[in-house]
Amino acid sequence: MLGGSVVEAALTILLDGLQFSSYLFIVSAGLTIIFGVMKILNVAHGSFYAWGAYTAAFFIGKFSDMGLPDALGFLIIVAAAIVVGIILGFIIEQGILKYMYERDEVLIVLATFGLFLVLEDIILIAFGTDPYFAYQPMALLDAVELGGITRDVYGLTLIGVAAIVAVGCWWLLNKTKWGTLLKAVIFDREMGISMGINVPLVYTLTFIGGAILGGLGGAYIAPTISVSPGLGTEVIVLSFAVVVVGGMGSIAGAAIGSLIIGILRAIAVHELPQVELFVVFAVMAIVLVFRPEGLFAPAKPRKI
Amino acid sequence: MNNKFIRGAVGFAAVSAITLSGGMAFAKDAISIAVPSFLTGGAAGPFGIPAMNGAKMVADAINAGKLPAPYNTKGFGGASATIIPLDEGGGATKQVAEYRNLVEKRNVDAIVGYISSGNCQALAPVAEELKQFTIFATCGTPRIFEEAARKYVFRTMGHATADNVAAAMYVKEKYPNLKGYTGINQNYAWGQDSWRDFDLTLKQIMPGSSPSDKTQFPKIFAGQYGSEISAMSLDKAELIHTSFWGGDLEAFIFQGNARGLFKKKIGVFTVGGTAAYRLGKKLPNGLVLGARGPYGILVRDRDSALNQWFVSTYKNLYGTYPSGPAYQYGQAILATKIAYDKAGSDASNEQLADALRGITFESFSTTVAMNLGNGHQAATENGYGITEYDSENGENVVKDVKFYPASCVLPPEGQNSVDWIKGGMKGAKC
Numbered sequence: 001m002l003g004g005s006v007v008e009a010a011l012t013i014l015l016d017g018l019q020f021s022s023y024l025f026i027v028s029a030g031l032t033i034i035f036g037v038m039k040i041l042n043v044a045h046g047s048f049y050a051w052g053a054y055t056a057a058f059f060i061g062k063f064s065d066m067g068l069p070d071a072l073g074f075l076i077i078v079a080a081a082i083v084v085g086i087i088l089g090f091i092i093e094q095g096i097l098k099y100m101y102e103r104d105e106v107l108i109v110l111a112t113f114g115l116f117l118v119l120e121d122i123i124l125i126a127f128g129t130d131p132y133f134a135y136q137p138m139a140l141l142d143a144v145e146l147g148g149i150t151r152d153v154y155g156l157t158l159i160g161v162a163a164i165v166a167v168g169c170w171w172l173l174n175k176t177k178w179g180t181l182l183k184a185v186i187f188d189r190e191m192g193i194s195m196g197i198n199v200p201l202v203y204t205l206t207f208i209g210g211a212i213l214g215g216l217g218g219a220y221i222a223p224t225i226s227v228s229p230g231l232g233t234e235v236i237v238l239s240f241a242v243v244v245v246g247g248m249g250s251i252a253g254a255a256i257g258s259l260i261i262g263i264l265r266a267i268a269v270h271e272l273p274q275v276e277l278f279v280v281f282a283v284m285a286i287v288l289v290f291r292p293e294g295l296f297a298p299a300k301p302r303k304i
Numbered sequence: 305m306n307n308k309f310i311r312g313a314v315g316f317a318a319v320s321a322i323t324l325s326g327g328m329a330f331a332k333d334a335i336s337i338a339v340p341s342f343l344t345g346g347a348a349g350p351f352g353i354p355a356m357n358g359a360k361m362v363a364d365a366i367n368a369g370k371l372p373a374p375y376n377t378k379g380f381g382g383a384s385a386t387i388i389p390l391d392e393g394g395g396a397t398k399q400v401a402e403y404r405n406l407v408e409k410r411n412v413d414a415i416v417g418y419i420s421s422g423n424c425q426a427l428a429p430v431a432e433e434l435k436q437f438t439i440f441a442t443c444g445t446p447r448i449f450e451e452a453a454r455k456y457v458f459r460t461m462g463h464a465t466a467d468n469v470a471a472a473m474y475v476k477e478k479y480p481n482l483k484g485y486t487g488i489n490q491n492y493a494w495g496q497d498s499w500r501d502f503d504l505t506l507k508q509i510m511p512g513s514s515p516s517d518k519t520q521f522p523k524i525f526a527g528q529y530g531s532e533i534s535a536m537s538l539d540k541a542e543l544i545h546t547s548f549w550g551g552d553l554e555a556f557i558f559q560g561n562a563r564g565l566f567k568k569k570i571g572v573f574t575v576g577g578t579a580a581y582r583l584g585k586k587l588p589n590g591l592v593l594g595a596r597g598p599y600g601i602l603v604r605d606r607d608s609a610l611n612q613w614f615v616s617t618y619k620n621l622y623g624t625y626p627s628g629p630a631y632q633y634g635q636a637i638l639a640t641k642i643a644y645d646k647a648g649s650d651a652s653n654e655q656l657a658d659a660l661r662g663i664t665f666e667s668f669s670t671t672v673a674m675n676l677g678n679g680h681q682a683a684t685e686n687g688y689g690i691t692e693y694d695s696e697n698g699e700n701v702v703k704d705v706k707f708y709p710a711s712c713v714l715p716p717e718g719q720n721s722v723d724w725i726k727g728g729m730k731g732a733k734c
Contacts, residue, residue, distance in 0.1 A: 012538060016531035023528060129348035131551055135586060138562050149537040152562035155530055224562075225527050226554035230345040234525050269531040270538075273520050277491055 011147035013266045019155050021262025022162030023221065028239035028246075028254045029165055030213030036186050036249025036298060037206040039105065043112040044092065045239065046232030047119035048214030051088060054123055056080040056219035057132035057227040064136050073137035077219040084219075085212025088119075093207040098200070116232070124229055131228035138223040154223065161220060162258075165213065169251045182206070186249065186298060241280050245287045247294030256295060332649040335383045335413040337363065337640060338406045340390040340399070341441075341633065342419055346525060346551035348393075350578040351419050351629045355442060356389055357622050358630030359417065362637040363387050365617070371638075372609040374666075381644035381651065388412060392419060396426035403427055407434045414439070414656070416636045419629065421445035421494050424459075431457045437643075437656040441636035442629055444596065445493060446721045449677025456657050460639045460672060460682045461632050462714060464494070465721040467547075467574045467596050468501035469713040470686035473734070474592060474706060475543065475572060476509050478690075482570075484541035486516035488532055490524040490552065498547035498574060504725040516541040527555050533565055542570060549575040554583065561588055572688075577601050577628045580691065580700045587700050591691045597684050599631035601702055603669040614668040635667045673710065676717055683710035708734060 031045045059076045092115060100108050141153035173179035185192040185202050193199050217235070225231070242261060246253025261280050268276045275282075287295060339359045342352030363385050365371045369378035379385070388410075392399065406412050415431070416439045418424050424443035429452070431438040438457050440448070444464035448457070475482065485506065489495030503515050516539050520532040536544055544565075548556050557579060560566055566588040573579075577595025579587060595602045604615060604625060614634060618626040626634075639660060644651065646659035662679030665672055672682045689702030712734035715724035724730070 009538060012534045013531075016534045019530050020528065124344060129343065129353055131346075131349045131554065131582075133554070133558075133583075133586070135558050135562075138558070143563055149534055150564040150568075151534075152559070154562065155559075221527075224555065224559055226346075226551040226558070228346045228349055228551040228554075230525070231527065231551070234527060266531045269520065270518070270535045273518050273532075273535070276521070277523050 005148070008147040009270065012149060013270050014263070015146065015151065015156070016269070017259075017263030017266035018159050019262075020265060021258040022158045023217070024238060024242050024262055025162045025255055025258035026158075026165055026220065027214065027217035027235050028242040028258060029169060029251060030210035030217070031239050032243045032246065032249055032251060032254045033169070033213070034207055034210035035243065036251075037182060038097075038101075038203055039249075040097065040112065041105070041109050041248075042210070043109060043236060044115040044119060045210070045214045046234075046236035047116050047123075048084065048088060048211045048232075049218035049235045050123055050232035051084045051119065052081050052215030052218030053222040053225075053227045053231060054127050054132065054218075055084050055215075057134035057222040058127065060134035060136055060223065061132055070136040070140045073134070073140070073223065077137070077222070078216075080219040081212050081216035084215035085208055085210075088215075089208035089211030090204070092211075093204050097207070098203075101203075116236075120229070120232065129229055131226040132222075133226060134223045136223065158220065161216075165216075166251070166255050173251065238280065241284045244294055245284050247291075247297035249298050250294070250296040253294055253296030331381070332383045334386065335380055335644070335649060336386045336388055336410075337380075337637070338388045338390055338410070338412040338415045338417070339633070339637075340392045340402070340415070340417040340423075341629075342393055343389065343391040345393045347419060347549070350550045350553070350582065350627070351442070352392065354578075354622075354627050355417070355419060355629035355633040358618070358626060358632070358634040359441075359637050360387055360389075361617060361621055361630075362634040365613075366637070366641050372613045375610075375638065375641060377645065379644075379649070380641050381647065381649035383644065383649035385640075390417075392417070392423060396420075396422050399423045400426055400430055403430055404434070407436045413437075414640055416640050417441050417633065418443050421464075422492075424448055425493075428452070428454060428457050435653050437653040439636045439639055439660075442596075442632045445497060449681040450720050453678055454680050456653055458639070458657075458660055458674065458680045458682075459677075460636045460667075460674070462597050462682060462684045462686060462710065463721075464497055464547075464596075465501050465715065465725070466684075466686040466710070466713040467594055468498050468545075469505045469725065469729070470708045471545065471572050471574055471592065471594060471688060472502055472505035472509060473708055473713070474688040475506065475570075477706065478592070478704070479543065479570060482510060482513045482543055484514055484516060484539075485543040485545060486519050486536055486539050486541035487545035488520040488522065488529070488536065488556070489545070489547050491521040492524055495521060495524070495547055499545065501721065501725060502545050502572075502574075504722065505729070508725060508728055525552060527552065529556050529559050533560055533563055537563070537565060537568065543572060544569050545572045545574070547574045549578065553579055557583065557587065561586065566591060575628075576691075580702070581625050581627055584698070584700065585693055587691055587693070589692050592688055593691050593702055594686070594688045595628040596632070597628070597686050598670040598707060599628040600626065601700070602687050602689055602705055602707075603631075606669055608666075608669075610666065610668045631669055635672065638667055639665065639672070676714065678717075683714050685709050686713045 060073045138154040143150045242257040246257030265279050268279045341355040342348045367384045419442045421443045424440045440459040446463040446465045487499045489499045572592040574594045576593040577600040580601040643656045643660040647655040685707045687707035689705035694701045716731045
């Protein structure tokens with residue numbers, strides 16, 4: 001009997017850890033892609049998350065009020081991520097960042113921070129201060145008994161979404177021509193330009209892609225939370241920790257970083273809740289001590 | 305420079321001086337009240353906006369002389385008040401700077417509001433230093449009047465100790481066979497103090513039950529509680545205490561609901577009242593629900609003229625029933641009127657403070673006795689009920705509501721909350 005409950009507890013911790021890791025990975029993948037290609041630490045990533053969440057929640061609520069089937073919620077989630085990513089990503093990259101690439105990296109971080117504040121305020125103007133609820137997709141999928149406790153299926157599907165995003169990114173980078181171009185730009189931007197790669201286009205598309213991933217994180221999480229002002233802030237801190245642990249600019253790093261932090265955090269919550277808050281940043285500190293570039297920092301060309 | 309200009313300038317300066325001095329010897333016919341509350345951030349929807357609505361509604365009614373008796377005289381000591389809404393967001397440092405600005409540059413007459421305990425804690429010494437008449441409306445930490453004597457600062461609602469002692473008493477009455485309890489509270493002063501008071505009280509009054517060794521303290525605004533819900537599901541404790549508020553509260557309810565948490569465990573929500581009207585059917589049945597005192601859903605049916613006026617006017621104006629923060633801000637504005645009525649519209653900060661210190665007044669939903677903290681901290685009853693969805697009317701209601709008198713859930717004057725609970729709550733009259 002004891003053996004059974006230990007297995008059950010381990011399964012629960014594993015699933016909790018995977019679920020939280022998946023959330024971390026989805027929100028940090030976009031951040032790390034943008035950094036890897038464009039060398040921009042995009043603080044406005046939190047806004048993509050917030051906008052994704054608001055857009056999804058708004059339309060899920062509207063559709064539900066109109067009596068349309070709740071299953072459409074999943075379509076809305078994907079559509080919200082894509083629309084938010086394309087619109088915001090395009091406007092920000094073409095309207096602001098394009099003019100800043102030659103500037104100091106610190107200035108670009110400040111610009112994205114400014115953008116974050118502006119976008120947060122636009123959310124207030126557009127959606128007001130009242131939270132939005134979009135629980136319908138979560139309610140639709142019901143719950144299952146796993147490891148002796150009840151789990152919501154929606155939360156478990158997050159693991160699948162993260163896996164799809166991870167495999168998709170891997171496939172895109174390693175199996176397509178587009179990925180080869182991207183890797184060339186990541187490795188050496190100037191050399192890429194001289195070889196005839198349309199780097200400005202690569203930048204625009206990368207930024208939009210990263211923004212879509214940020215929006216997807218928010219849109220997918222929206223049904224499980226109260227979508228309220230300020231929700232983008234928390235995400236920046238967490239995803240930044242993940243990206244630093246994994247190595248800035250590395251997708252594999254973001255995946256491994258998410259897994260390490262997610263599972264350690266789940267162990268902490270179950271076994272020693274007092275240290276839960278500390279775990280994320282302890283991992284970050286330890287990794288930085290031994291590998292200041294992160295676990296999977298992409299190789300850098302030596303420049304003369 | 306010509307004479308005309310100089311005369312004009314002197315005249316302007318003289319007029320300004322009279323205006324700025326506030327008309328010294330004359331009774332004022334207008335005063336300004338700054339009302340800080342969360343207008344942005346996660347606390348705005350469930351707290352800040354209803355709070356501001358409550359303050360404005362009561363101030364407007366006072367200006368128009370439309371409050372029910374005995375408050376049906378026009379104005380604040382006859383003066384009409386302008387409400388200056390302010391955002392409480394941005395943290396304590398920003399709020400201290402804003403507060404100084406209000407007093408020193410904008411010369412407001414009174415400052416009435418604040419939701420966050422962190423802000424109140426930071427502002428109390430500043431208010432004393434600037435000698436500014438200030439009423440804290442909602443913030444909960446007991447420390448404000450326990451750590452220092454105040455002269456200019458008041459709080460017109462009970463503090464967090466009352467919320468958690470009353471919760472423990474209600475639990476004892478409803479679930480006398482409780483064996484174990486756990487909690488999920490935000491990892492900062494509010495969450496930690498709330499759990500501490502609840503836990504200490506249960507240890508005193510239900511020695512047969514024991515706390516879990518794995519109580520959860522997630523970060524404020526974490527939003528994701530999957531692991532915590534698993535851990536609490538596996539925990540043997542039958543009861544979960546939480547002082548979650550705002551978006552965190554609602555996220556926790558959604559996620560817990562989806563996993564049947566509240567079907568297996570008793571949920572005690574000390575600030576749950578704010579979610580009752582907002583979540584509708586998504587609020588689980590059977591939760592032990594508090595509203596940080598006799599406010600909101602717990603008192604909707606009290607039939608005093610003041611309460612009926614409050615509920616129906618609020619519903620007409622804002623389309624929803626008033627939640628706790630609306631009541632609490634309304635109550636603080638009412639206290640401001642009472643102080644001005646007593647001291648006169650031209651009263652100094654000292655005179656206003658003298659007028660409010662130690663008085664007892666009828667508020668919208670309850671009797672407020674300013675008899676703690678040297679007459680600066682209010683004592684009111686505190687109560688809990690059990691949630692139930694009324695499908696006939698399509699809304700949440702609370703049943704089995706029970707109120708405990710102030711003397712039962714708050715330490716007597718001069719005693720520190722923690723010492724009082726640990727000492728077996730001596731002198732409590734329940």
